[in-house]
Amino acid sequence: MDHHPRPPQMRDSWFAPISIDLLLKVLNVTIFHPFIAWLVPLCFRAEHMDYDATPMRLTIAWAFAVTMVWMGNMMSHKIAYGMPREVDLSEDVIVVTGGASGLGLLIAEVYGMRGATVAVLDTADLEATDARGITYYKCDVSDKAQIAKAAADIERDLGLPTILINNAAEVVGKKLLDMEAEEVERSISTNLLSHFYTIKQFLPGMLRNETGGTIVTVSSVIGHLGSAQLSDYAAAKAGVTALHKSLAAELYEMPEIKTILVTPGQLSTPLFRGVKSPHPFIAPVVEPVDVAKEIIAAIDMGLSDHIAMPLYARWVDWYNVLPVGVQRIARRFSGIDQGMKTFVGRKGNVASGEKATLI
Incomplete structure (x- = not known):
């Protein structure tokens, strides 16, 4: 008999899909898009409106402002990250750690179906790899010896990654004092540490490859904010983000190596089953796709890029600028420290000691 607690049943309201991110998407393809913004004064002009008319002046000023921001x-992106590198999927070899499920599997399958050479490293078994265009290597990325062996096998079988x-990634899902030392170390x-080993x-x-390469670091917004019952995960993700930024600085004079940092909020996967999201309008659950x-x-x-989803994840650094009292109010309002109380995840009751991959 299954004694795992069931996640709380939540009834979606008719406006559940509406969020600040959805509204921003609509604005970005309408009035915040230069092409659309310039259409308005052009339409006024087509009606023979004078240039000195107030509607014409206002719409031209808006279109000009939108174009300048765009x-x-x-220009800011080019200054920060430089020119793009040449990508040829027929020549590139893609390695995805934790690619047996969730976001990693989705990315691996997309590239596999596009004919790219994909190697997945994971401890969980992955079936029907040929149909997916994926080569699977059983590997515990926390063990540098296993990574070295997998890397040699990949280079022999598929080519240079x-x-x-x-x-x-994985999460214990316990309070700090309830965790065993072995759980923290794992x-x-x-x-x-796996990021250091793989990099x-x-x-x-x-660096030996003529067209360079790309390193993608999947971190989390929790690395910026922290959260109750995620002390191990938050500390690690904060370190991962710092590692990525430091590595990007070291690679500044090597523009052929691109770095992509990903800091998502709560993902809509079975691994997040039961996590409470009290403010779906401001902090909607992110779809892995x-x-x-x-x-x-x-x-x-x-x-190179920094991908942060949803909208609040892009501005999360401003949280630390707020007065500490306002920060405390914001935490209570968001419910960030209460979400893990109902966490069930893919394997059931994580609080009982089971582990689950989080991303």
Whole structure:
């Protein structure tokens, strides 16, 4: 008999799909888009409205402002990340850690179906890899010896890896005092140290490659905020984010190596089953397919980037600028420290000691 607690049943209201992110998407393809913004004064002009008329002046000023902001964003990205590298999926070899489920599997399957060479590293079994265009290697990424062996096997079987997607992670889901030392060590090794191991293993080959390579770091917004019952995970993700930024600084004079940092909020996967999201309008649950689309687009274009979803994840750094009293109010309002109380996850009651991959 299954004694695992069932997640709370939540009844969606008719406006549940509406969020601030959805409204922003609509605005970005309408009045905040330069093409649409310039259409309005052009329509006025087509009706023979004088240039000195108030509606014409206002719409031209708006279109000009939108265009300047759009161009400024493009220039800022070029200054920060430089020119794109050449990407040829027929030549690139993609390594995805934690690719047997969730976001990692989704990315691996998309590239596999597109004919790319994909290697998945995971401890969980992955079936029907041939149908998915994926080569599976059983590997515990917290063990640097297993990573070294997997890297040698990949280079022998598929070629020199040029794209690394560090996605593997796990969460204990307990309060700090309830965790065993072994659980803390396992969590930190999987969530943080594995990034050091894989980068040190695969980066030298990317540097030897004529067209360079891409390193994708899947972190989390929790690394910026912290959360009750996620002390191990939050600490590791904060370290992962710092590692990525430091690595990008070290690679500044090597523009052929691109780095992509991903800091999503709560993902809509079975691994988050039961997590309470009290403010879906401000902090909506993110669909893995949306994150995967952004990651794949950045990789395909040969860009470095910072992908943060949903909207609040892009502005989370401003949280630390707020007065401490306001920060406390914001935490209570968001319910961030209460969400894990109802966490069930894929394997059932994580609080009883089971572990589950989070991303």
